[in-house]
Amino acid sequence: MTAAAKTVLSALEMGRTMARMAHEITEKNPDCSQIILAGIITRGVPLARRLADKIKTITGVDVPCGSLDITFYRDDIQSKGPDLNAGRTDISHDINGKTLILVDDVLFTGRSIRAAIDAVMDIGRPGRIQLAVLLDRGHRELPIRPDYIGKNIPTARGERVRVKLSETDGEDLATVVEGA
Amino acid sequence: METVEKKFRGRHLLQIADLTADEIMGLLNTAYKFKDVSEREIKKVPTLRGKTIVNLFYEPSTRTRTSFEIAGKRLSADVINISTSSSSVTKGETFKDTVLNIAAMRPDAIVIRHGSPGAPAYAATIAGCSVINGGDGANAHPTQALLDLMTIHEKKGSVENLKVAIVGDILHSRVARSNINALKMFGADVTVCAPPTLLPHGVNALGVKVTHNIREAVADKDVVMMLRIQTERMQQGLFPSLREYSEHFCLSAKVLKSARPDVLIMHPGPINRGVEIASDVADGPYSLILSQVTHGVAMRMAVLYLLCGGAES
Amino acid sequence: MSNGILIQNGRVIDPSRGIDGILDVLVKDGVIAEVGKSLSASGAKTVDAEGLVVSPGFIDLHVHLREPGFEYKETIATGSMAAAAGGFTAICCMANTKPVNDNASVTRFILEKAAAVDGARVYPIGAITKGLKGEELAEIGEMKKAGVVALSDDGRCVMDARVLRHAMDYAAMFGLTIVEHCEDEHLVKGGIMNEGETSARLGIKGMPAVAEDVIARRDIDIAAYLKRPVHIAHISTRGAVESVRAAKALGTAVTCEVAPHHFTLTEKSLEAFDANYKMNPPLRTADDLAAMKEGLRDGTIDCIATDHAPHAKWEKELEIDQAPYGIVGLETSLGLSMLLVREGVVTLPRLVALLSTNPAKIFNLPGGTLKEGAPANICIFDSEKKWIVDPAEFVSLGKNTPFAGKELVGKNCLTIVGGRIVYNPSNL
Numbered sequence: 001m002t003a004a005a006k007t008v009l010s011a012l013e014m015g016r017t018m019a020r021m022a023h024e025i026t027e028k029n030p031d032c033s034q035i036i037l038a039g040i041i042t043r044g045v046p047l048a049r050r051l052a053d054k055i056k057t058i059t060g061v062d063v064p065c066g067s068l069d070i071t072f073y074r075d076d077i078q079s080k081g082p083d084l085n086a087g088r089t090d091i092s093h094d095i096n097g098k099t100l101i102l103v104d105d106v107l108f109t110g111r112s113i114r115a116a117i118d119a120v121m122d123i124g125r126p127g128r129i130q131l132a133v134l135l136d137r138g139h140r141e142l143p144i145r146p147d148y149i150g151k152n153i154p155t156a157r158g159e160r161v162r163v164k165l166s167e168t169d170g171e172d173l174a175t176v177v178e179g180a
Numbered sequence: 181m182e183t184v185e186k187k188f189r190g191r192h193l194l195q196i197a198d199l200t201a202d203e204i205m206g207l208l209n210t211a212y213k214f215k216d217v218s219e220r221e222i223k224k225v226p227t228l229r230g231k232t233i234v235n236l237f238y239e240p241s242t243r244t245r246t247s248f249e250i251a252g253k254r255l256s257a258d259v260i261n262i263s264t265s266s267s268s269v270t271k272g273e274t275f276k277d278t279v280l281n282i283a284a285m286r287p288d289a290i291v292i293r294h295g296s297p298g299a300p301a302y303a304a305t306i307a308g309c310s311v312i313n314g315g316d317g318a319n320a321h322p323t324q325a326l327l328d329l330m331t332i333h334e335k336k337g338s339v340e341n342l343k344v345a346i347v348g349d350i351l352h353s354r355v356a357r358s359n360i361n362a363l364k365m366f367g368a369d370v371t372v373c374a375p376p377t378l379l380p381h382g383v384n385a386l387g388v389k390v391t392h393n394i395r396e397a398v399a400d401k402d403v404v405m406m407l408r409i410q411t412e413r414m415q416q417g418l419f420p421s422l423r424e425y426s427e428h429f430c431l432s433a434k435v436l437k438s439a440r441p442d443v444l445i446m447h448p449g450p451i452n453r454g455v456e457i458a459s460d461v462a463d464g465p466y467s468l469i470l471s472q473v474t475h476g477v478a479m480r481m482a483v484l485y486l487l488c489g490g491a492e493s
Numbered sequence: 494m495s496n497g498i499l500i501q502n503g504r505v506i507d508p509s510r511g512i513d514g515i516l517d518v519l520v521k522d523g524v525i526a527e528v529g530k531s532l533s534a535s536g537a538k539t540v541d542a543e544g545l546v547v548s549p550g551f552i553d554l555h556v557h558l559r560e561p562g563f564e565y566k567e568t569i570a571t572g573s574m575a576a577a578a579g580g581f582t583a584i585c586c587m588a589n590t591k592p593v594n595d596n597a598s599v600t601r602f603i604l605e606k607a608a609a610v611d612g613a614r615v616y617p618i619g620a621i622t623k624g625l626k627g628e629e630l631a632e633i634g635e636m637k638k639a640g641v642v643a644l645s646d647d648g649r650c651v652m653d654a655r656v657l658r659h660a661m662d663y664a665a666m667f668g669l670t671i672v673e674h675c676e677d678e679h680l681v682k683g684g685i686m687n688e689g690e691t692s693a694r695l696g697i698k699g700m701p702a703v704a705e706d707v708i709a710r711r712d713i714d715i716a717a718y719l720k721r722p723v724h725i726a727h728i729s730t731r732g733a734v735e736s737v738r739a740a741k742a743l744g745t746a747v748t749c750e751v752a753p754h755h756f757t758l759t760e761k762s763l764e765a766f767d768a769n770y771k772m773n774p775p776l777r778t779a780d781d782l783a784a785m786k787e788g789l790r791d792g793t794i795d796c797i798a799t800d801h802a803p804h805a806k807w808e809k810e811l812e813i814d815q816a817p818y819g820i821v822g823l824e825t826s827l828g829l830s831m832l833l834v835r836e837g838v839v840t841l842p843r844l845v846a847l848l849s850t851n852p853a854k855i856f857n858l859p860g861g862t863l864k865e866g867a868p869a870n871i872c873i874f875d876s877e878k879k880w881i882v883d884p885a886e887f888v889s890l891g892k893n894t895p896f897a898g899k900e901l902v903g904k905n906c907l908t909i910v911g912g913r914i915v916y917n918p919s920n921l
């Protein structure tokens with residue numbers, strides 16, 4: 001760690017936050033059997049899985065859970081160039097008419113979510129799309145508003161928000177690092 | 181009239197050696213994702229929205245041209261086909277002038293199929309956009325090799341140490357040359373099989389084993405690739421008759437028995453049933469001929485994405 | 494001019510008399526008046542050649558001037574001037590023009606055109622057969638009378654051995670040597686480059702070395718049988734060099750020439766598919782290149798000839814199988830040949846012999862010597878001068894060279910033909 005990293009969510013806080021989000025989802029969607037969770041690759045996927053587990057604990061309903069890759073839908077392909085590491089979109093359930101909840105770790109400009117909505121629309125026609133994010137760091141560039149927020153964290157534009165998850169990074173921790 | 185924009189710093193795909201092994205693995209990964217896209221109801225992604233791809237074909241080739249066309253369209257690019265019969269080529273315009281004229285319309289990529297080896301390489305020096313070799317003479321056909329690699333990779337998981345036989349007119353085959361390069365890059369053990377008249381003099385330079393006996397070629401192989409034989413070669417005196425050719429080099433069920441039990445049969449098409457491949461083998465359980473075609477679209481999407489996906493480095 | 498030219502303090506090399514020393518050369522009335530130390534001549538134009546080599550003018554036995562018929566590629570005038578720029582005082586032009594130089598009227602046309610040019614002398618080579626078809630003998634006697642100095646169907650091989658045999662016999666009556674483009678047409682059909690490992694990898698149709706070997710061998714055998722001379726054009730294979738070496742040992746009147754690109758480049762250059770590397774005979778292997786140097790070193794190869802083959806820019810930009818064969822050579826010959834001296838393959842005097850004295854002897858042409866009384870055909874060159882090849886600066890209309898951008902060492906500075914200075918860009 002070169003720059004000072006400020007912890008915004010400890011492992012414990014992350015667990016509590018996820019539980020709260022799961023409750024909010026069940027409150028807003030009384031019929032949980034209509035929900036499909038779609039985690040945006042990469043870290044949205046384990047987060048979606050965790051929400052599904054918690055929803056099951058709360059309601060007993062097994063909410064289908066899949067992964068959504070947005071590589072081919074990004075609006076910055078031109079500037080960033082091709083990415084040959086696209087993940088696999090794997091949403092095996094029929095999403096038509098369902099409530100599809102997009103799950104991501106950090107909400108920033110909103111551009112990834114725009115891409116994710118387009119990616120979902122090419123798979124089917126959900127009844128509604130909702131958005132769940134662990135952290136909302138602001139600086140939106142598109143009119144996108146999350147339905148479920150783990151935590152709002154005020155950041156400067158140049159700062160970097162880093163979410164580590166035990167499934168992908170060996171530990172649960174969210175930090176903010178000052179930009180270079 | 182001179183070159184269009186010397187400034188172009190993007191990439192071309194002229195031969196397998198233009199790609200690193202890592203990039204090819206990335207292309208495989210990407211192509212699998214595009215294969216998923218091709219199996220959806222909406223077989224399209226917006227990735228290359230606003231891009232223009234020109235298919236410039238100097239040889240008839242329904243398969244490759246259609247494959248590139250579908251690939252481009254599934255990426256939301258605009259695809260224009262120019263073939264010799266409908267262009268100024270027949271009016272005697274030089275290749276250079278044709279390329280410059282197309283380039284002046286500012287496409288993002290030109291796919292070139294040409295009977296002359298090196299024609300796409302030359303075009304790449306003047307086009308000011310990405311040039312993709314869609315097959316040039318007997319030189320190279322890199323996208324075919326990539327889709328073949330994908331087909332093998334999908335079934336076998338890895339290419340390393342696989343024993344691969346390529347049977348047929350190696351001398352005139354760009355498919356063979358590009359496949360040999362790609363397969364060797366990933367550690368496959370390649371044997372070529374043909375009558376000596378259909379092997380290049382200096383075949384040792386290809387770094388492959390050579391046999392003239394199809395049974396020997398097929399024995400213990402994981403993959404057998406058959407190549408199309410053209411009657412033109414008979415007229416050139418390279419073999420006496422199709423009947424005699426097929427007697428010695430046709431992949432029949434009987435010949436195939438000596439291969440590994442999970443052997444994969446491939447053919448770049450179009451096939452001559454009963455000449456280089458027996459009908460029952462072409463249609464049989466080991467045949468991946470149609471899978472190759474499916475992978476052709478997915479792999480060409482990956483290649484177009486890699487080359488036209490912006491960010492010149 | 495009428496008072497002559499006095500070339501002072503140059504390194505005078507005249508292989509015809511074994512001269513190599515710092516001397517003066519006095520030119521008067523179109524001939525060499527004197528070669529010696531500290532000469533003086535009142536009223537003569539003096540040329541300070543200190544640090545330069547004074548040599549009998551180079552003679553190129555193998556040039557394609559393209560006129561008549563292909564004046565957009567080169568004309569007799571531009572070719573002759575390009576030759577002078579390269580240090581040549583005489584060039585022999587091949588017959589594959591349109592119409593073919595297979596009769597006296599074409600020969601006379603070439604000589605008339607050449608006479609009007611203040612450049613290198615032009616000596617036409619007549620066709621062996623009518624229309625280069627390899628069937629009926631051309632009007633050899635008529636052409637001899639009109640001024641041809643040798644006979645060749647160059648560009649094509651005389652495939653019918655019987656026709657070749659008759660040509661050798663018939664030409665002997667006029668003292669003309671047959672120059673053969675050794676290539677079995679059937680073996681090379683449709684070929685673009687040397688057949689071998691590179692062509693196998695690139696999938697380019699090959700021209701096997703054996704196509705040259707067999708014809709060189711055939712021609713040498715026929716020449717030996719008839720006891721007639723034969724000159725092998727642009728030798729390029731180890732096999733052909735070995736055949737010549739063996740034949741010379743047996744006393745056969747065989748001579749041969751090599752083009753600079755065949756002792757400087759190999760088939761590997763074709764990897765970029767650049768048609769400027771497409772020639773016939775094709776660039777061969779490193780082993781063949783080594784054989785060229787061995788042949789130059791031991792005298793098996795008699796002379797260097799450029800096979801200057803100008804083409805329009807657009808023609809070389811065609812697809813590689815459609816682009817014509819050949820490269821220009823007149824203005825790069827010295828720079829490329831000097832490599833042989835720097836690599837120790839030959840001495841500088843020997844190089845001068847390869848470029849001047851020997852070719853003069855092969856076709857029995859004036860020049861190739863600085864003997865008093867000989868025509869004053871002289872070039873003065875800087876053997877150390879480094880320069881970058883820029884085709885745009887060529888005098889030749891042909892810009893088709895694979896050496897563009899390459900640094901060469903050795904450049905001609907001044908050329909005198911028949912006592913007249915025809916090239917002197919830096920005003921020596």
Ligand SMILES: [Zn+2]
Nearest residue numbers: 647648674726
């Ligand atoms: Zn020739």
